[in-house]
Amino acid sequence: MQTLVTEQIYETYLAWLLAGDRTGCADIVQELNNADITLKDLYLNLFQRSLYQTGELWEHHRISVSVEHLATAITERLLTKIEPQAFRGQYREHSVIIACVADEYHQLGARMVADFFEFHGWRGYFLGANTPIKDLLDLIDKRNPDLLALSLSIYSNLPSLLTALDAVRAEYPDLPILVGGQAFRWGGTGSLKKYSNVTYISSLDVLEQRMEEYGNG
Numbered sequence: 001m002q003t004l005v006t007e008q009i010y011e012t013y014l015a016w017l018l019a020g021d022r023t024g025c026a027d028i029v030q031e032l033n034n035a036d037i038t039l040k041d042l043y044l045n046l047f048q049r050s051l052y053q054t055g056e057l058w059e060h061h062r063i064s065v066s067v068e069h070l071a072t073a074i075t076e077r078l079l080t081k082i083e084p085q086a087f088r089g090q091y092r093e094h095s096v097i098i099a100c101v102a103d104e105y106h107q108l109g110a111r112m113v114a115d116f117f118e119f120h121g122w123r124g125y126f127l128g129a130n131t132p133i134k135d136l137l138d139l140i141d142k143r144n145p146d147l148l149a150l151s152l153s154i155y156s157n158l159p160s161l162l163t164a165l166d167a168v169r170a171e172y173p174d175l176p177i178l179v180g181g182q183a184f185r186w187g188g189t190g191s192l193k194k195y196s197n198v199t200y201i202s203s204l205d206v207l208e209q210r211m212e213e214y215g216n217g
Contacts (some may be wrong), residue, residue: 004037005045014050018063020070022077029078039119042082043112044204047075051108055182072108079108083115092123094214096147099127099136101160106153109181113149116204120211133167140172147214149201152181158188165195178210 009028016024032042051071058068098114100107107129114126125143127136140148148168152161161179168175179192180201189200201207 003041003045004032004035005041010046010049013046014053017050017071017074018054018057018067020067020074022074025074026078026081029082033082039082039116040204040208043116047078047112048109048204051075052182076108076111079111079115092118092121094121094147095123095125095143095145096149097125097127097136097139097143097145098149098151099131100129100151100153101157101164102130102132103160104152104154104157105129106182107151109153110149110151113151113180113207116207117149117211120208122211133164136164137167137171140168140175145175147176147178149178149180152179152183152188155183155186155188158183158191162191165192165198169195176214178207180207 009032013025013028016028029042029046032046054063054068054071057063058065096114096117098110098117100110110128111126114124117124125139125145127139150161150164152158165177165179168177174197177195177198178201179198184200184202192198192200199210201210
């Protein structure tokens with residue numbers, strides 16, 4: 001995919017992000033919006049890439065946790081500014097519930113996925129971080145979604161994800177479920193194979209393909 005986010009733009013944005021300069025980051029995002037950047041390009045090549053790199057810097061003790069948290073907060077503020085693009089359009093026929101499992105507090109990736117669904121014409125119900133299983137099941141019952149998407153960022157929370165999958169499968173055996181997140185860099189996809197109609201999503205490109213398949217189904 002051709003991108004409007006050049007290396008120079010990315011490196012400047014990352015430097016301002018790590019410095020906690022929200023104004024500098026916002027100026028770059030505004031310039032890219034003025035150039036008609038697509039939501040996918042912006043999310044994938046600026047937001048996601050910079051957050052992944054920030055996380056890696058923290059994992060290698062090159063930045064403090066406060067810097068990592070500030071970068072996340074800045075990104076969330078920028079998402080709020082551009083989210084209206086994702087909510088434009090007419091009646092949305094298909095719906096999806098997006099949630100982070102219990103004890104999972106990193107919600108930014110799931111929020112971006114929710115926006116991505118909206119941008120592609122789906123109605124998204126984003127539950128955010130640390131979603132109790134009971135609340136998740138209640139919303140599935142009330143909204144009867146076409147899809148459920150669950151996010152996992154921390155590998156040690158894999159048991160919480162599997163518990164959620166067990167509970168959803170027991171109550172809604174036919175509901176298609178998408179699972180993704182940074183946690184799967186360390187493994188864990190094999191544990192999903194025992195569940196019927198559960199698909200691991202490794203990237204936004206794969207998500208886009210699945211959206212089209214389910215949306216046309």
